[in-house]
Amino acid sequence: MENKLIVSSSPHIRSSESIDKIMRDVVIALSPALVASIYYFGFGAIKVLLFAVLGAVLTEAGIQKIMKKPITISDWSAVVTGILLAFNIPASAPWWIPFIGAIFAIAIVKQIFGGLGHNFMNPALAARALLVASWPVQMTNWISPGPDAVSTATPLAILGGEADPTAVLPSLMDVLIGNTGGSLGETSAILLILGGIYLVYKKVISPRIPLIYIGTVAFLTLLIGGFDVPVMTYHIFSGGLILGAIYMATDYSSSPVTPKGQIIFALGCGIITTVIRFYGGYPEGVSYSILFMNIASPIIDKYTSPRVFGEVK
Amino acid sequence: MELQTFKGGIHPPHGKSFTAMKPIEKSNEPKIVTIPLQQHIGAPCQPLVQVGDKVKVGQKIGDTEAFVSAPVHSSVSGEVKEIAQKLTPTGQAVCIVIESDGKNDVDESVQPKPDVEKLSKEEILKVIREAGITGMGGASFPTHVKLSPPPDKEIDTVILNGAECEPYLTADHRLMLENPERVVYGLKVIMKALNVKAGYIGIEANKPDAIQVMEKAIKGEEGMSVIPLKVKYPQGAEKQLIYACTKREVPSGKLPMEVKVVVSNIGSAAAIGEAFKTGMPLIERIASITGSGIKEPKNLKIKVGTSFKDIVEQCGGYNGKIGKLIMGGPMMGLAQFTDEIPCIKGTSGILVLSEEDARLPKPQNCMRCGKCVEICPIGLMPLYISAYGSNNMLDKAEEVNALDCIECGSCSFVCPSKRPLLETIRVAKSEINTRKRKQQQK
Secondary structure, eight states: OOOOOOOOOOOOOOOOOOOOHHHHHHHHHHHHHHHHHHHTTTTHHHHHHHHHHHHHHHHHHHHHHHTTTHHHHHHSSHHHHHHHHHSSTTTTTOOOHHHHHHHHHIIIIIITTTTTTTTTHHHHHHHHHHHHHHHHHHHTOOOOOOSSOOOOOOOOHHTTTTTTOOOOOOHHHHHHHHSSSSSTOOOOOOOOHHHHHHHHTTTTTHHHHHHHHHHHHHHHHHHHHSOOHHHHHHHHHHHHHHHHIIIIIIIISOOOSSHHHHHHHHHHHHHHHHHHHHHHHOOHHHHHHHHHHHHHHHHHHHTOOOHHHHHHO | OOOOOOOOOHHHHOOOOTTTTTEEEEEEOOOOOOSSSSOSSSOOEESSSSOOOOOTOOOOEEEOSSSSOOOOOOOOOOEEEEEEEEEETEEEEEEEEEOSSSSOOTTTOOOOOOGGSOOOOOHHHHHHTTTTTOOOOOSSSSSHHHHHHTTTTTOOOOEEEOOOSTOOOOOHHHHHOOOOHHHHHHHHHHHHHTTTTTEEEETTTOOHHHHHHHHHHTTTHHHHEEEESSSSSSTSSSSHHHHHHOOHOOOOOOOOGGEEEEEEHHHHHHHHHHHTOOOSSOOOEEEEESSBBBBBBEEEEEEETBBBHHHHTTTBBOOSSOOOOOSTTTTTTTEEEEEEOOOOTTOEEEEEHHHHHHHHOOOOOOOOOOOOOOHHHOOHHHHHHHHHHHTTOHHHHHHTTTTGGOOOOOOHOOTOOOOHHHHHHHHHHHHHHHHHHHHHHO
């Protein structure tokens, strides 16, 4: 025995999973929609993406340096926050909008509460809420895809009557592939779903939250909308529902950890989204519904602990 | 064929290919054996011999009056050289050091026992106790105690644990393949001792050869059946095994007898079989010497008291720079800091990991991914127990059922943030238990 042996508590082996692998998978899942957003919105999309990601990564590194903590930007989590934030901003926004949003997301929502895993809200969504409240004009200046990039309304605003009454609904096909007005990532439902399937396949997320969330919205929209199937379809595939349900509501730190809790969480998101869309002042309700349920997550966890094996009733 | 199993669990890399196909070999005759007087849960034995005494193979050299205990026997013939406190794989214990004369003279007390059908329950239990048989999966609970439930507890099922879900280990697998008759006879003895009609042998489906051999071996035996189990860790954990085989749930904080079941290990059953057929007490056992840090991995039949060092030498020595020496498997085994320790009744394997395999990644923040909740075979929330325990919030930790943890280690294995979940839960459990004992004393 020439060398010293490592002595530690069992187990002595670990799975090959890691934070950076998971986060990288999320980036991979988001990339088709990311490429599509650049295809549809051109330079505007590149600008928003660049400043959001840059802002997130620089803020994370800067704060960790000031707080003399190990710098963890290589775990890709700041990149994910940056991309998700960019997906929530219209391509027409000036460069400082995504930049300020990213700083807020990382500095205030994530790092002040203890960094990765300690944020009680989804950082990208909280930042979006801040941006919408502070710069509502820049944040809702929707442009149509393509080189002309004229101002347009989102399908949901048209449906909800908030838009110019002369605006016409885009075709359902355009909504599905993303050829419609909206923020970067709100548009291409198909590519977002493709990424979601990848995440479920890689076991990064369980399909529980997305399916129940979207299902609840579908059911309630059908009910409230008087069983109008096209209206329901627009509600599901346009706007941020797909993005929110697959990539935001499934955020680990701000959603419940128990299977039962996740079901309640997703149901709550679905109900609040529908209520805001039909009865609220906003055409879009995804971000506030998720933020609201984020806050409820700890208490949901507390009351939905799984049944312990051999529990005596 | 439908495979039986439980809810939750993980799929660690098997690592069994090192030794699964290797027949059991006899370990080299040790020159010196160091036999601890405590190799089991319960009271330590008192030495029955003195320095300078001559002893023979199978001679009882340590025993006690205490009920929860098991005697120990010499595994060689020779002379007692020393009786002193020594390092053992589980800590420290008084050990009897015997220098072998190489003759292996067998003690007169080692005589085949009469057919089990002719013996009473008490006689059977006495044979098992006198043979020093304990659980051989790791915890080493004295078998005769396990087979003596209080009179008000009815037992209707015996399960032999042939799951061997621990990665790397193949000792039970090889034993079932090479000596199924002993295992079956041991099961028969246990069933007779408990007056039970149903005896199951649960085997994970990754050992189809063992399933086949055991099915053949139980032909003609009344009430016995082989139950193929899904390959999943911790399939061989007592409560999970009972659930898989009988769909009965052992109540929280209770023992298997609460659901009329007794579980025994394959190795223990074979040792019982041996004690009846030849009269030889438990003085040797089969262990897998395996892992990336061993030159020639083997399954060896080892005499209790042989040092790890001798065993490793017989397996070609260490393979390069080694990082970890473990008694048992990688999920629940005990890491050792030296190889100058004796094999004991509970040594199911010696696993040596290379420095690269042994290095554990640095823990990072918990991201609340919930994977530990999803896989916990007991339905606990390891992340919360760990967090409460680490912050000394023992009431909270107890509230989230810390004491139900079976310490299988699945949560630590699966955690993407590489957090030492089980380690912190263990600390919390022991703190809670200490506090409980203190409160009781008041």
